[in-house]
Amino acid sequence: MTDVLRRGRASLAFSFFAQGAAFALLVTRIPAIQDRYGVSDGLLPAFLAAVPVLAGVGSVTTEQLVKRIPPSRLLRWSQPVVLLALLGVGAGRGVAELGAALAVFGLAVGALDASMNMLGVSLQRTYGRSIMLGFHAVYSLGGILGASLAWAGAHWHLALWVSYLPVVAVLLPAAAGGSRWYVDGGADAGGQAEAGAGVGEGGKSGSGGPGVVFAVLLPLCLVMTFAYIGDSTVSNWSAKYLQDVLGSSEQLATVPYNVYMVTTLLGRAIGDFGVRRFGAAAVVRVGALVAAGGFAVVAGAPGAWVGMLGFTLVGLGLCVLVPQTFAAAGRLFPGASDAAIARLNVFNYVGFLVGSPLVGALGDAWSYRGAMAVPMVLVLVTLVYARSFAAQPDRYGGGHERPRTADVGRGSNGL
Numbered sequence: 001m002t003d004v005l006r007r008g009r010a011s012l013a014f015s016f017f018a019q020g021a022a023f024a025l026l027v028t029r030i031p032a033i034q035d036r037y038g039v040s041d042g043l044l045p046a047f048l049a050a051v052p053v054l055a056g057v058g059s060v061t062t063e064q065l066v067k068r069i070p071p072s073r074l075l076r077w078s079q080p081v082v083l084l085a086l087l088g089v090g091a092g093r094g095v096a097e098l099g100a101a102l103a104v105f106g107l108a109v110g111a112l113d114a115s116m117n118m119l120g121v122s123l124q125r126t127y128g129r130s131i132m133l134g135f136h137a138v139y140s141l142g143g144i145l146g147a148s149l150a151w152a153g154a155h156w157h158l159a160l161w162v163s164y165l166p167v168v169a170v171l172l173p174a175a176a177g178g179s180r181w182y183v184d185g186g187a188d189a190g191g192q193a194e195a196g197a198g199v200g201e202g203g204k205s206g207s208g209g210p211g212v213v214f215a216v217l218l219p220l221c222l223v224m225t226f227a228y229i230g231d232s233t234v235s236n237w238s239a240k241y242l243q244d245v246l247g248s249s250e251q252l253a254t255v256p257y258n259v260y261m262v263t264t265l266l267g268r269a270i271g272d273f274g275v276r277r278f279g280a281a282a283v284v285r286v287g288a289l290v291a292a293g294g295f296a297v298v299a300g301a302p303g304a305w306v307g308m309l310g311f312t313l314v315g316l317g318l319c320v321l322v323p324q325t326f327a328a329a330g331r332l333f334p335g336a337s338d339a340a341i342a343r344l345n346v347f348n349y350v351g352f353l354v355g356s357p358l359v360g361a362l363g364d365a366w367s368y369r370g371a372m373a374v375p376m377v378l379v380l381v382t383l384v385y386a387r388s389f390a391a392q393p394d395r396y397g398g399g400h401e402r403p404r405t406a407d408v409g410r411g412s413n414g415l
Contacts, residue, residue: 004183007183011180011181012119012182013138014178016120016139017139017141017142019112019113020139020140020145021149022086024146024147026089028147028150028151029154032154037094037098049353050103051102051106054106054110058108059343060342063338072183074111074115075179078109079175079176082108085108087161090162113348117341118341120326122183133268133269133272133275136268149163212333217344220332220385221347223382224325224344224345224347224350225347226382227322228322228348228350231355234257234311236359236360238256246307247304248307255308256311256312259315260311260312264316265319281387281390284389285383291316291317291376292379292380294310294315295372295373295375299372322348325344329344
C-alpha cells in the first residue's frame with residue numbers, strides 16, 4: 001500500500017509539473033502567437049478570454065463526468081489532449097486553426113485542473129497530512145521551466161512549433177506512462193484509498209456522497225477568485241507597472257514575474273510543514289496578510305527595486321491560498337469532494353478573467369498605484385473566511401473524517 005501511494009503521489013506530481021510547463025509555454029508566447037497568426041489587438045482579448053471561459057465549461061463538465069468516470073481516467077486522457085492542443089497552437093496555419101486549438105486547450109485544461117486537484121485532495125486524505133502545497137510547488141517549478149524555455153525560443157527566434165515540439169515529445173509519453181500509477185481515493189470516512197490499476201475503474205474519490213451545499217462552498221469560491229485576481233495582476237501588469245510607473249528599464253521590468261514564480265515555488269515547498277505545525281487556517285491568514293502587504297508595498301513603492309520587493313511578498317503570500325482552498329473543499333465535503341472541487345475550480349478562471357481587465361480599467365481611469373490597492377483589499381477579505389479552512393467535523397458530506405496523529409495541528413486547525 002505504501003509503495004502504491006508513493007507511486008501515485010509521484011505520478012500526480014509529474015502531472016502538475018507538466019501542466020505548469022505547458023501553461024507557461026502558452027501564456028509567455030502570446031506576442032509570438034499574435035504575430036504568427038496576424039491577430040489584431042482588438043481580437044486578441046477575445047481569444048485570450050475564450051480559454052478560461054472554456055476551461056470553466058470543462059470544469060463544470062468534469063463535475064458531471066466524475067459521477068460515472070474516476071478522476072484518474074479523466075486526467076489520463078485530458079493531459080495528452082492539453083499537450084497536443086499546445087502543439088496545435090504552434091503549428092496551425094490560420095486564425096481558424098488557432099481558435100480551434102485554443103478551444104480544445106481550454107476545455108481540456110478545465111478537466112485537467114479539476115481532476116488533478118481531485119486526486120490531490122483524495123491522496124492528502126489518505127496520507128493523513130498536508131501534501132497539497134507540494135503538488136502546487138511542482139506546478140510552479142514546471143511554470144519556471146516553461147517560461148525559461150519560452151525565453152530561449154524567443155531569444156533564438158525559433159518558430160513556435162519548434163519550441164513546443166520537443167517539450168510535448170518529452171512530456172506526453174512521460175505523463176502517459178506515469179498515469180498508470182494514479183490513485184483514486186475512496187469516499188469512506190477513514191479516507192482509505194483503493195489503490196493500483198483497478199482503482200481507476202472502481203474508486204471515485206468522494207463522488208458518491210450527498211450533494212454540495214453551495215452556500216457552504218461560497219466562501220472558498222470567493223477566496224479562490226480573490227487569489228487569482230491577485231495572481232493575474234502580477235502576471236499581466238508587473239512588467240508594465242515597473243517600467244511605466246516606477247521608471248525601470250525594459251530588461252529590469254521582466255524580472256518581477258520570474259521572482260514571483262520562484263518565491264511561489266519556495267513558499268509552496270515549505271508550506272505543507274507550516275500547515276502541519278500551525279493548521280491550515282493560520283497559514284491562510286498569514287498568507288493573506290503577507291500578500292496584502294506586498295500589494296501595499298507595490299502601490300507605494302518609490303522605485304523599481306522596492307516594487308520588486310513588493311511583488312516578491314505577493315508571491316510568498318498568495319502561493320498558499322489556492323492549494324489550501326482545494327484542500328478545505330475536500331474537508332468540508334468528504335462525501336462529495338470531487339463535485340466540490342470541480343465547482344470550486346471554476347472560480348479559478350473567474351478570477352483570471354476579472355483580474356487583468358479590472359486592474360487595467362482602474363489604471364487607465366484612475367492610476368495604476370491606486371489600482372494595486374484593489375487586489376490588496378480583496379486578498380484581505382480572505383481573513384473573514386479563514387475559519388472555513390479549519391479542520392471541521394463532517395457536517396455536510398455524510399460521515400466523519402477521523403483525525404489521525406499526523407492530522408492534528410493546533411486545536412481545530414489541524415489538517
